[in-house]
Amino acid sequence: MQKEAFAEQKIIIVSGLYSGIGKTELCCHIVSLMPGIAAIKATINDHATEVLDDEASIMVKGKDTWRLKTSGAGQVIWVRAQQLRLKDALAEALKRAGPHPRLLIEGNSVLGHIAPALAFFLCDSRIFADKPPKPSRAEALAKADIIINNVRAGADAAQAAVEAAIRLHNPSAEFYALDVTEKQQTASLLNVLLHERGFLPVH
Numbered sequence: 335m336q337k338e339a340f341a342e343q344k345i346i347i348v349s350g351l352y353s354g355i356g357k358t359e360l361c362c363h364i365v366s367l368m369p370g371i372a373a374i375k376a377t378i379n380d381h382a383t384e385v386l387d388d389e390a391s392i393m394v395k396g397k398d399t400w401r402l403k404t405s406g407a408g409q410v411i412w413v414r415a416q417q418l419r420l421k422d423a424l425a426e427a428l429k430r431a432g433p434h435p436r437l438l439i440e441g442n443s444v445l446g447h448i449a450p451a452l453a454f455f456l457c458d459s460r461i462f463a464d465k466p467p468k469p470s471r472a473e474a475l476a477k478a479d480i481i482i483n484n485v486r487a488g489a490d491a492a493q494a495a496v497e498a499a500i501r502l503h504n505p506s507a508e509f510y511a512l513d514v515t516e517k518q519q520t521a522s523l524l525n526v527l528l529h530e531r532g533f534l535p536v537h
Contacts, residue, residue, distance in 0.1 A: 369406035376441030
């Protein structure tokens with residue numbers, strides 16, 4: 335699959351422990367720092383497999399694709415695929431995205447098919463309180479470069495326990511705790527991380 339990406343293209347992948355954990359929120363912060371970046375939203379379903387990039391599908395107010403677009407993404411593509419057909423659907427999405435120098439992909443199963451330049455993984459205290467992660471999420475966690483404990487307002491951070499559970503799956507990733515809905519704090523961290531890795535120009 336990686337050969338489907340363009341040689342000079344640097345890909346960021348954002349995955350997470352559960353649906354609703356803040357993946358799209360983090361993606362929107364990344365997009366706001368890199369306006370015009372192409373974005374792919376990958377969703378696993380048990381029904382049809384389709385790759386959508388028409389305005390009627392993307393610009394449904396309140397949907398994740400709409401949030402990405404209104405945050406400043408250039409082209410937005412929505413992959414809705416059965417697990418077994420995800421690889422082919424992603425290949426089609428990459429072709430449609432074209433040779434953008436920067437590409438953002440949101441999805442939990444994507445890391446099984448694409449090796450990005452940078453991989454984020456979002457988690458919270460459920461990492462140690464619930465049953466083990468599903469295989470695709472465990473794989474994404476193990477391959478992540480940066481892990482963020484998304485500490486929502488009013489939630490117990492349980493920071494040491496979260497990090498201890500994370501280290502069982504990924505001993506080397508950088509680990510941070512923040513509320514990704516806090517725009518200033520999140521933007522400040524992302525600025526540093528994306529500059530360090532060459533995604534943002536040095537001023």
